[in-house]
Amino acid sequence: MAFMNSSSPHQRQRRTTSQIMVMVILCLIPGVFLQSYFFGIGNLLQITLASVVALGSEALILKLRKRPVLRSLKDGSALLTGLLIAVSIPPLSPWWIVVIGTAFAVIFVKQLYGGLGQNLFNPAMAAYVVLLISFPVQMTSWIPVQSLHPFSLTFMDQLSAFLSGFTLDGYTVAQLSVSIDGLTMATPLDTARNALHSGFTITEMLNSAEFKASSAQAIQWVNVGFLFGGLILLYKRIIQWYIPAAFLAGLVSFSFIAFAYNPDLNISPLFHIFSGATMLGAFFILTDPVTAATTVKGRIFYGLLVALIVVIIRNIGGYPDAVAFAVLLGNMCVPLIDYYTQPKVYGGRA
Amino acid sequence: MNQQVEEIESQQTAEAEQGIYKELMYQGLWKNNPGIVQLLGLCPLLAVSNTLTNALGLGLATLFVLTASNSLISLIRNHVPKTIRIPVFVMIIASLVSCIQLLMNAFIYELYLSLGIFIPLIVTNCIIIGRAEAFASKNTVKHAAFDGLMMGLGFSAVLVLLGASREILAQGTLFDGIETLLGDWAQFLTVTLYHTDTSFLLAALPPGAFIIMGLIIALKNSIDQKAEK
Numbered sequence: 073m074a075f076m077n078s079s080s081p082h083q084r085q086r087r088t089t090s091q092i093m094v095m096v097i098l099c100l101i102p103g104v105f106l107q108s109y110f111f112g113i114g115n116l117l118q119i120t121l122a123s124v125v126a127l128g129s130e131a132l133i134l135k136l137r138k139r140p141v142l143r144s145l146k147d148g149s150a151l152l153t154g155l156l157i158a159v160s161i162p163p164l165s166p167w168w169i170v171v172i173g174t175a176f177a178v179i180f181v182k183q184l185y186g187g188l189g190q191n192l193f194n195p196a197m198a199a200y201v202v203l204l205i206s207f208p209v210q211m212t213s214w215i216p217v218q219s220l221h222p223f224s225l226t227f228m229d230q231l232s233a234f235l236s237g238f239t240l241d242g243y244t245v246a247q248l249s250v251s252i253d254g255l256t257m258a259t260p261l262d263t264a265r266n267a268l269h270s271g272f273t274i275t276e277m278l279n280s281a282e283f284k285a286s287s288a289q290a291i292q293w294v295n296v297g298f299l300f301g302g303l304i305l306l307y308k309r310i311i312q313w314y315i316p317a318a319f320l321a322g323l324v325s326f327s328f329i330a331f332a333y334n335p336d337l338n339i340s341p342l343f344h345i346f347s348g349a350t351m352l353g354a355f356f357i358l359t360d361p362v363t364a365a366t367t368v369k370g371r372i373f374y375g376l377l378v379a380l381i382v383v384i385i386r387n388i389g390g391y392p393d394a395v396a397f398a399v400l401l402g403n404m405c406v407p408l409i410d411y412y413t414q415p416k417v418y419g420g421r422a
Numbered sequence: 423m424n425q426q427v428e429e430i431e432s433q434q435t436a437e438a439e440q441g442i443y444k445e446l447m448y449q450g451l452w453k454n455n456p457g458i459v460q461l462l463g464l465c466p467l468l469a470v471s472n473t474l475t476n477a478l479g480l481g482l483a484t485l486f487v488l489t490a491s492n493s494l495i496s497l498i499r500n501h502v503p504k505t506i507r508i509p510v511f512v513m514i515i516a517s518l519v520s521c522i523q524l525l526m527n528a529f530i531y532e533l534y535l536s537l538g539i540f541i542p543l544i545v546t547n548c549i550i551i552g553r554a555e556a557f558a559s560k561n562t563v564k565h566a567a568f569d570g571l572m573m574g575l576g577f578s579a580v581l582v583l584l585g586a587s588r589e590i591l592a593q594g595t596l597f598d599g600i601e602t603l604l605g606d607w608a609q610f611l612t613v614t615l616y617h618t619d620t621s622f623l624l625a626a627l628p629p630g631a632f633i634i635m636g637l638i639i640a641l642k643n644s645i646d647q648k649a650e651k
Contacts, residue, residue: 172622180633202624202629205623205624205627206622206623206624207620207622207623208623209620210620
């Protein structure tokens with residue numbers, strides 16, 4: 073009889089991929105709930121369609137590749153990808169946006185690289201970037217928060233805008249994103265960038281009618297929602313703290329450097345942390361076990377690197393939000409980071 | 423007796439000749455296609471294939487340069503010392519490309535403008551120097567010219583396929599702007615497949631070129647695999 077002689081921990085909990093994915097999806101709920109509360113039911117329509125398309129294209133390509141279809145569908149990874157895409161696109165964008173994005177993510181970014189665990193890039197973020205550079209108008213038409221809305225949008229209005237691009241009264245989504253005062257209601261990061269480009273300072277921007285009409289508060293709340301879900305993930309040990317902590321710390325310190333250098337031309341660290349996709353990125357996207365760095369030191373580098381790129385793109389780049397681009401650039405560096413951060417084997421030479 | 427032997431020999435060589443041409447054609451168009459098998463000249467291939475007209479223009483220019491350079495290099499192959507052959511080849515290719523560039527500048531000015539830097543860049547296209555070095559410098563003029571023609575056709579075919587699929591995806595048209603290449607009579611060739619306010623910009627941008635190129639290569643490989651079975 074052989075005596076198994078392994079080191080601690082002796083008591084562990086094994087989790088299957090599908091259990092992890094389900095936990096991640098459940099932890100998205102607070103953020104998604106707040107998003108739907110502020111931006112309307114269109115958000116849920118996007119999520120439904122994205123899930124259907126994600127599962128459908130996964131099944132299709134698995135069949136083409138002659139792999140077991142049901143087993144891979146059950147692990148929930150395609151569902152999660154679809155969900156992340158649906159959350160990151162504007163709630164009232166037309167249905168084909170989410171269809172193209174999700175199909176691209178699952179077929180090209182995930183399955184053509186070899187399926188779950190083989191992809192170099194985060195599928196949801198790659199799809200987001202594809203959509204953003206292909207359809208910039210639709211991808212930046214965030215409608216204003218419901219309570220600030222000049223028109224009241226019923227469920228049927230949103231459904232109709234989602235399917236045809238027009239509400240029942242015949243308004244386009246572009247018209248909807250203009251308030252009573254005729255001000256375009258962009259996301260706060262958008263507003264900040266436009267203000268800086270047209271020569272205003274940050275202080276002026278913060279006091280402007282445009283900024284007050286933007287969805288700043290709502291997006292802050294959505295970020296809080298994702299932060300809450302992320303903390304549950306941490307508590308449940310689905311993700312480890314290295315990447316989110318390094319990312320958020322990096323974001324604060326890098327943006328603080330810029331802010332301290334010139335507070336009138338750079339947005340503050342607090343603004344950085346609670347706008348755009350910061351919290352969603354920190355806890356749900358950067359921590360993707362497939363595309364993130366795997367060593368402890370590597371994870372910290374990875375988080376810091378992505379934070380640096382986010383700050384650079386947000387502060388001086390041309391695109392409103394930077395998390396997707398930064399994540400893809402970070403993904404590219406992962407093999408290099410992993411190579412140089414291999415931990416020393418106990419007893420081995422340094 | 424002697425005459426008979428000669429006749430048989432000439433028959434055999436005629437058959438062998440045909441076999442060589444067939445082989446060259448197969449190599450250039452399919453098995454050793456410069457675009458999708460050797461993956462040479464990717465820079466112009468991906469950069470100017472955003473519309474079918476651009477792709478066709480560059481394909482024809484490359485085809486011409488490749489055939490002419492192969493024949494010229496094959497003509498002088500016995501007179502060039504081995505040590506300086508590469509500079510000589512490059513000089514010949516460069517003068518041919520200058521001819522093409524001046525001709526395009528004179529006769530199809532708009533296409534010349536839209537292809538831009540990629541016309542002079544034909545000089546650096548690896549297919550041309552590659553065929554010169556690997557084939558033309560070792561074979562007779564006839565074979566070298568035919569090889570150049572076939573390799574050029576293979577490259578143009580890939581360019582045209584890529585250009586057509588990108589143009590359809592991005593603009594929903596085919597042969598848009600063909601009159602800049604063929605003259606005003608050709609305008610009827612422009613086909614509009616569908617109208618859209620929101621074009622799929624990705625297909626017109628470089629990443630789209632890479633993705634579609636990958637799909638074309640995959641298609642070719644899967645056809646080969648099916649044929650093997």
